[in-house]
Amino acid sequence: MLWVDKHRPTALEKLSYHAELGERLGSMAEDGDIPHLLFYGPSGAGKKTRVQCLLKALYGAGAEKQRLEHREFKTPTNKTIEVTTVASNYHIEMNPSDAGNNDRFVVQEVIKEIAQSGSVLAKTGAQKKGPAFKVILMVEVDRLSRQAQAGLRRTMEKSSSACRLVMICTNPSKVIDPIRSRCLGIRIAAPSEEEIVGVLHEVCEKERLTLPDELAARIAKSSGRNLRRAILALEECKVAQYPFNPSMPVPQPDWEVYIKAIAQDICREQSPARLVATRDKLYELLAKCIPADVILKELCAELVSKLDDELKPQVMACAAFYEHRVQQGSKEIFHLEAFVAKFMVIYKKFMDAMFA
């Protein structure tokens, strides 16, 4: 088991930071009733950890017995969609955006199903003191299509007696207003670097390792305030070398290294041939499931760090332009390549002017 999973806190009291928030969630659970909730905050801040803790506080240890299920849904046009869900007796967790264009059917079907069976189960189940509703945990709601979000809104109203929705997203501005207004929004801020250092030391204590403060600080810094990333990096360091060397390199995700290489290539030469070579690398990244918007963001950050200040606004504007298109269109490669080409033009013009 990875350390990230192994040392994940399972009770609200045991959370390492945002103590006040934990208390509030705890009192909500004690009360036995929760409104619909929308957790938001950056990646690796502990959104889902908090949700799991909340479920445990609501339903007791039974909420921790989870099983993986593959479910099939039929759309009206007779397409079969397969969605993976994680469920306990008290909740069901799903990522409806896995269903792509057909997410709205999945959302509505699941809620309907729970609304019909959920309350019965809670009444007759072994759990006596527990609340009489089931929880539907939806992750990545910001990636749901508009239609699905609209469908969600209607079903939320109809079935609020039998179930509660707990939603998780990184970007609440992509969730439509009607949904946001029906939920209690809970912001989970990213942990500060000191907090991350604290967690890293905690983990090392449990693993009976000694962690030099310097290394902890460097890992925290390179993680970009993403706790999951910090702990994964820590474990990778442990695998690479133990006892720790305070000056040992902090491993980076390999796709980032890869994007750095692309950025170097692009700056070295600006030509159609180079673009064709770069395209292969972009395809490679896409084939490894790296989302196009992440590629674009990372690539842009990497390029900008190498640039003259004069060029930065231009490049950022152009990146923003194409990032928007990546979100809107369906074939990302068009926009990624167009960004690379545009950057090449900007950069070449600048270099020509400088040396001419």
Next chain:
Amino acid sequence: MPPRKRQKATRLIAWPGRDAAPLHERFAPRTAKDLRVYPKTVERVRAWLRRATGRSPDPGGYSSPRLLILAGPAGVGKSATLDVLCREEQLTPVTYRDSYGLGGDGFGFERRPSDFNEPRYESQLDAWARFVRSARYKPLSDDRPAVFVLDDFPTTEGYDDGTSSSRKAFRSILEEVCRSRDRAPCVLIVTGEISEKSDTSIVAERLVGESVMMSPHSELIEFLPVTEKKLRKLLDEVSEGAAWPRRPTISSDTLDALAVAARGDLRKCLSTLEIALRGGTTDPAATHKSDAGVSDVHAVRRICRGGSAKRDSHGRWVDSNGHEVDPDATVMNSKMGPDAFATFVQFNGASDFQSIEDLSEAWRTLSDAELLSARVYVPGRENDAIYPLQYVASLTGRAILVANRRPTPPSFKPARRPKYYDVRASLKLKTFDRRILDAPPRMAMRLGERSYDVLQDEASDVSDIEDSEDEAPRELLAPQPFDEDAMFEAAAAALDAAEAAERERAAAATPAPPPPVPVAPAPAPPVTFESTAPPQTREERAPPPVSQAPAAAPPERKRKKCLLDTSSDEDEPPAAAREVVDLTADE
């Protein structure tokens, strides 16, 4: 060029007394065997006619058939099938051909004198209804059973939702046909547009309404477009028959081009042949090539070579051979459709650029095209899509044409299948774990075990700029709308095959100045993450990287498709190959 297949072609014999008629009437089918329709379809129609006229028992018993709907694109032989079968089955077809309301003669019977007292004006729909209702009466002169053929019916304000009053009236007449007993059977012939995306049966259902479609007394039989092979054979036979007793003067290549250009429409095919036979142009194939007949390989290359085209004094684009380039038509008429076409152009076009500035401009335009294609309006599909497909076609066709001011010198470059489709296929096999984004190399591999997690990437923070107004499918993983996939697969497979043929062809051709250099598709340099990752130290614990299996899968599948397609579509590749070689030799 040696004439192909000519020896085998049997000669068709023209109908006597129809010398002045168009070819499709002169050589109209005499028996069911002459029909170029799928034999099973013919037999279904025949069986229906027999049951409807009480000549063979109705297997269903209670449901005596009253209305037959023949649906299919234009010129595939719906009416011809019915004509031939009526003749063979000794039935009298009664047709309504009064589409302009010009009088009673077209009905096949006279108007009664008492019509004087009625207002002279009669709406088309009423006239048609009167005709249909007359099916209750037996024809007086003929003791053969009558079949009412509703080949021509009044248009009722487009194929809408059936709310307009004329549409309702039209439907109620058909419902009446289904309900009433003791009337002559009716055959309704519905012509749908040729389009791979719209199903003619849907067109038919929209026209006649659900209750008629669902009635036990009605039956729908669909006709498919005539295959190119069948058309080609027919062209051979007809051209033999038309020229008899002399040898036909038309070249085998022209016939090939005509068969492709007709796109399954037999009548159109024969009328273009007629023009060709009359010597209307010296090279009829040339005029049709620019129409629909170009193979997709050639079309992609033509658009990618767009940079070498110039504008003439009339503002038209003319390529280096002096032929007019019509980017919109080329893209629109491609079999794969504009959205897949854009992907092909984007993948294959880059090597025709010399300057990155031009390329950037063109890529910007292609990005526009892609953006619109994500929101193209498709009738009958429920979403917020609004743009016509022509926008995508126009942008795709012009992106390189306009932007590439300094094209590379001409050389042989085969059009290749975009990698995008391989990537998408491989992604379909993978479950997506966003934690990979946070994981250092070795951890990423271990994460492969867990396939399900929530965690989002940081990237979305930047994307607040997105106006939340429109939501389009944003994921590579997303299943594409309807069957673009399927269409694309077919097109790509054909391309693969054509590409192989091109290379063979180019290799076999006598070297012309400049010699065509077949650029063998070099295998992409193996770029993988594993190469950048430090060597694996704990192999015993790490599971094999998940990504390898899917990565290996696509090529295999691709090859299989390619094989399948070459067997079914043998006519196309040589034509395409010829054209590509021409292109390079002239420049």
